[in-house]
Amino acid sequence: MSPLLSVANLGVSLAQPDGSLLPILHDVGFDLAAGETLGIVGESGSGKSLLALALIGLLPGSAVLSGSIRFEGSDLVGASEAELRAIRGRRIAMIFQEPMTALNPAMRIGDQIAEGLRLDGARPAAARAGALALLDRVRIVDAANRIDAFPHELSGGQRQRVIIAIALARSPSLLVADEPTTALDVTVQRDVLDILGELVAEANMALILVSHDLGVIARTVARTLVLYAGTRFEEAPTSALLAEPANPYTRGLIGAMPRRRTDAGAGRQRLAVIAGTVPAFGALPPGCRFANRCPEHIPACDDGEPAWRAIGPERAVRCIRATREGARP
Template sequence: MSPLLSVENLGVALARADGSKLPILHDVGFNLAKGETLGIVGESGSGKSLLALALIGLLPGSATVSGAIRFEGRDLVTASEAGLSAIRGRRIAMIFQEPMTALNPAMRIGDQIAEGLRLDGVRPAAARAAALALLDRVRIADAANRIDAFPHELSGGQRQRVVIAIALARSPALLIADEPTTALDVTVQRDVLDILGELVAEANMALILVSHDLGVIARTVARTLVLYAGTRFEEAPTAALLATPANPYTRGLIGAMPRPRKTDGVRQRLTVIPGTVPAFGALPPGCRFADRCPAHIPACDAGEPPWRAIGPDRAVRCIRATAEGAER
């Protein structure tokens, strides 16, 4: 069976002021089947959000895209704007980082949820009833009275639930969530993630969750793709990736995760990855992580490591990586 989404050798370059092109994404690829969940992680500047925008065709007009993004058998890289517009919202929906930028401040939330349904020919009364049912489903208290509220009258967690309702209103096959809980406190974050997970599972929908938070990834998705400096560094089932990271960069991300106190009350020390993600115009000639890597050897500088399988369900970009974990 063909995957719902297949990304192959994806590259994205953005225009510089002088007219030249600055490569950002390079050799990104993955497959996603109907009902599967995939997390995309990495530090700020790794290209996560740009990848999400590329998948839904929302890059700047000056961007150059290479490779293939095949969704339901159709290549979105070569699709027209009209073709992409027919897919956005209906077949692929997106939840953005900040709900206040995604919501129209001058429209009541019920109208914003119903808007897509109205475009599909649903009558006003039926669309409003569906919007009310969605507000109730995403656990908006007193939904019958809240349906006519404006976004500024809701809390941040409530606004994010409204955005989820809008995204799911037209029953898309794929949902892309870009840092959907970044601005929320921990309690609200957990509730929003639980709602998202339940709705995705109920609809047998595919989910791509973009996050810098491995704790969020661990509780939400079955498989994880690690990006670094615009390219893929590791892909594996989430449980295996967290237990035995094959790339030193992945190990560094896991080491930087906050942990609860041990049973003796002693806090575990967090590790820090030295340095910063390199600028896209100043990438090192070999491995992009070489100057920050604790497992660096001279061979790492000879050229960019190839993307290679290290097991039936995991792959990595590192010459020293094995299925048993990263070399130290």
């Protein structure tokens, strides 16, 4: 069976004022089947959100794409705006980072949810009933009285639930969630993630979850792709990646995760950090993009960009030192 989504050798460059192209994404690829979940992680500046926008056809006009994004058998790279509009929202839906900017402040939330249902032919009364059912499904308390509220009358967690309801209104086969729990407190974050997990299972919908938070990734997705400086650095089942990361960059991300101390009376624990910052896209180092920050750097790392290669079942990495799952020579 063909995958629902197949991204191969995807590149994204931005046209510059002088006519040159600035490469941003390079050699990104993965497959995703119906019902599967994939996390995309990396530091700010790694290209996560740009990849999400590329998948749904929302890149700026200065963007130039290469490679392929095959969705339900059709290649979205080179598709017309009319073709993308026919897919966007209906077959691929997106949850954006900040619900207050994603929602129309001048429209009642019920009308914003019903809009998608009306596009699919529902009459006003049926669309309103469908919007109410979706508000109930995403756990909006007292939905019947909330349906006519404006976005500013809701909390951040409630607004994010409304965004999820809007995304689900047209029954997409792929949901792309870009940092959907940013700025939410821990309890609300857990509730939102649980809702996403339930909806994916119920509808056999594929989910791509973009996050910088490995705790969120561990809770939500079965497989994880690590991006760094615009390219893929590691892909593996999430449990295996967290237990035995093969790339030094992945190990750095995991080392920087806050951990609960279980020993009684333990003092404060300083978090590990990855030295330096993600390089600017116009100033990438020679060889491995992570070489100048890598604690396991050797001279050979500067000889050229490492190839993307398999190192075990369902595992691949971009690192000359990784020889098998979690191992270095």
